Each structure stands twice: as structure tokens, then as C-alpha cells.
Amino acid sequence: MGLGDDIGAAIDEITSNLVVRESDWKFVTSGGAAVTVSTPIARVGINAGGGMIQVQRDSDSSPTTLVFGGIGGSIGLSLVPTPANFSFSIPAMPSAGRIYKLPFAGWTLTKDELQGAFVMIEAAGDFGPGGAGALMFMGGSVLAAGAIGGMTYGAGALPTLIATAECCVAFGGMTASLIPANVSLSVYVGIIGDV
Amino acid sequence: MKRMLIFLFIAFVFVAVIGFGIWMFRWQYGRADEALENWARDNNFKVLSKQDANPPGTGPKDRYAGNKQIWYRVTVEDAGGKKRTGIVKIGSESTGTLSDQISVEWDD
Numbered sequence: 013m014g015l016g017d018d019i020g021a022a023i024d025e026i027t028s029n030l031v032v033r034e035s036d037w038k039f040v041t042s043g044g045a046a047v048t049v050s051t052p053i054a055r056v057g058i059n060a061g062g063g064m065i066q067v068q069r070d071s072d073s074s075p076t077t078l079v080f081g082g083i084g085g086s087i088g089l090s091l092v093p094t095p096a097n098f099s100f101s102i103p104a105m106p107s108a109g110r111i112y113k114l115p116f117a118g119w120t121l122t123k124d125e126l127q128g129a130f131v132m133i134e135a136a137g138d139f140g141p142g143g144a145g146a147l148m149f150m151g152g153s154v155l156a157a158g159a160i161g162g163m164t165y166g167a168g169a170l171p172t173l174i175a176t177a178e179c180c181v182a183f184g185g186m187t188a189s190l191i192p193a194n195v196s197l198s199v200y201v202g203i204i205g206d207v
Numbered sequence: 208m209k210r211m212l213i214f215l216f217i218a219f220v221f222v223a224v225i226g227f228g229i230w231m232f233r234w235q236y237g238r239a240d241e242a243l244e245n246w247a248r249d250n251n252f253k254v255l256s257k258q259d260a261n262p263p264g265t266g267p268k269d270r271y272a273g274n275k276q277i278w279y280r281v282t283v284e285d286a287g288g289k290k291r292t293g294i295v296k297i298g299s300e301s302t303g304t305l306s307d308q309i310s311v312e313w314d315d
Contacts, residue, residue, distance in 0.1 A: 052304055196271075
């Protein structure tokens with residue numbers, strides 16, 4: 013094997029790391045809660061959300077529990093007019109998900125790369141019982157988001173957190189709401205860590 | 208310690224957002240009352256009574272309302288002592304009481 017083959021193999025190895033691929037971590041279950049309050053802006057609410065995601069690698073003897081909390085905004089529609097609402101899911105409710113390694117992660121996704129700042133985009137709908145699906149981008153660079161956000165009056169902060177994220181969890185499941193009949197699209201930013 | 212910090216952070220976020228929601232709700236009605244007083248003074252009216260008049264699904268009481276104006280049914284007395292009734296709409300449909308807009312629909 014010549015030098016050219018070695019270089020080609022090295023390039024292949026590097027470029028293969030620059031694609032989004034499913035990681036060896038498996039989604040186990042999730043649960044959480046969110047409260048939404050009214051704002052003066054039409055169809056826009058402010059949210060607080062928190063919860064947990066359990067993930068596990070085949071080689072692990074027990075799942076890793078990641079706990080998260082954050083704030084965000086939402087746009088939506090509701091049939092029942094109330095200034096606030098509360099929704100939740102518990103780990104016993106049906107849920108499913110996949111965990112993807114993003115290009116900024118190392119060769120393999122470590123537990124540390126599943127932690128730090130996150131941005132979550134969530135679509136939800138319910139009539140009391142309901143469902144939600146979310147993309148959670150974890151491990152983004154807070155430093156880069158701060159720098160880009162500072163240069164763009166804050167507008168570039170969330171896209172930068174997403175662009176520099178090391179992993180993405182796509183998950184969804186059953187939810188329940190205190191005040192029924194809502195559809196919403198929410199964006200959260202916060203922190204996630206293992207306990 | 209780390210577990211405690213994360214739970215404290217989550218609790219803080221929930222309390223902060225709920226507190227901010229309550230403050231914002233009250234702020235909108237406070238601002239609407241102030242706008243109504245200014246409107247009455249500028250037009251030489253004396254507000255004799257006011258009642259909430261938002262139709263269901265409008266105003267700050269609906270978090271996803273398409274119209275965030277605050278509506279009051281008012282009875283006012285003008286400088287000549289004549290009483291008039293109508294609905295005062297405070298704010299704009301899209302940005303509620305963040306806007307200084309005010310409009311009146313008189314019954315007569």
C-alpha cells in the first residue's frame with residue numbers, strides 16, 4: 013500500500029466523521045413537564061420546560077439518566093382560552109427515539125458530549141391526551157453562540173448552538189395537558205446533564 | 208451536588224416563567240387602565256364605569272389568542288354632562304398593549 017492509499021484512507025476516515033449518523037446510544041424512555049404562559053404578542057407564549065431522557069449503550073449495564081431544564085417560546089392555537097397551561101409526560105407513557113452523532117462530536121459519542129447546552133424544537137398537539145415530537149440538539153458551543161449572538165443582536169445564537177451541537181436526539185411520545193385542545197411549536201434553550 | 212443544582216435550576220426556571228407570566232398579565236391590564244385614563248382625559252370624558260368586554264378567545268386571558276387587544280365596555284360622561292356607552296379597544300391585535308393604539312365603538 014503506497015502513500016497515496018494511506019492518504020486516501022485517512023481522508024475517508026475524516027470525511028466519514030463529518031456526516032450525521034446514528035450513534036451507539038439507544039433511547040430508553042423520557043418524561044417531562046412544561047408550563048406555557050401568555051404574552052402580549054398574538055399566538056405567542058413563553059414556556060418553561062424540564063424533564064429527563066434515559067439513554068443506554070449496548071455495553072452499559074444500566075441506563076444513563078439525563079435531566080434537562082430550559083426556557084423558550086411557542087406559537088400555537090388553543091380551543092380553550094386560558095392564560096396558562098401545563099403539560100407533562102411520564103416515563104411509563106409510550107415514547108421512542110433515536111440518537112444521532114453530529115459532525116462536531118468525536119469519533120464516538122461520549123457521555124460528556126450528551127451534556128451541556130441544548131436547543132430543543134418541539135411540535136405538540138393534544139386533546140387532553142396527545143403527542144409530541146422533538147429534536148434536541150445537545151453539546152453546542154456556548155462560546156461560539158455567545159460570540160455569534162453578540163455580533164447578530166442575539167439572532168445567531170440559537171442557530172450557532174444547533175450548528176455546533178455534538179448530538180441530536182429525535183424523540184417523541186404521548187403527552188397530557190391540563191387544559192385540552194392545543195397545537196403548538198416550541199423552541200427551548202437550556203442545560204442538560206446526567207444525575 | 209450536581210443533581211441538586213440541576214433540580215434547583217429547573218425549579219428556578221419554572222418559578223421564573225410562572226412569575227413572569229403573572230407579572231406580564233397584570234402589566235397588560237395596568238397599561239390598559241392607564242391608556243383608558245389618558246384617552247378619557249384627552250377627550251374630556253369622565254369614566255363612570257368599565258367592564259371587561261373581550262369576546263372569548265381574545266385578549267391576555269387566552270395565551271394563543273389571535274387578537275391581544277383589551278376590550279372594555281365603558282360608560283363615560285362628556286364635558287356637557289351627556290352619558291355615552293361603548294367599547295374601547297386598547298392596543299393592537301398583534302402586539303396587544305405593547306402598542307399605544309386605542310379605538311372606540313360607540314353604541315349610539
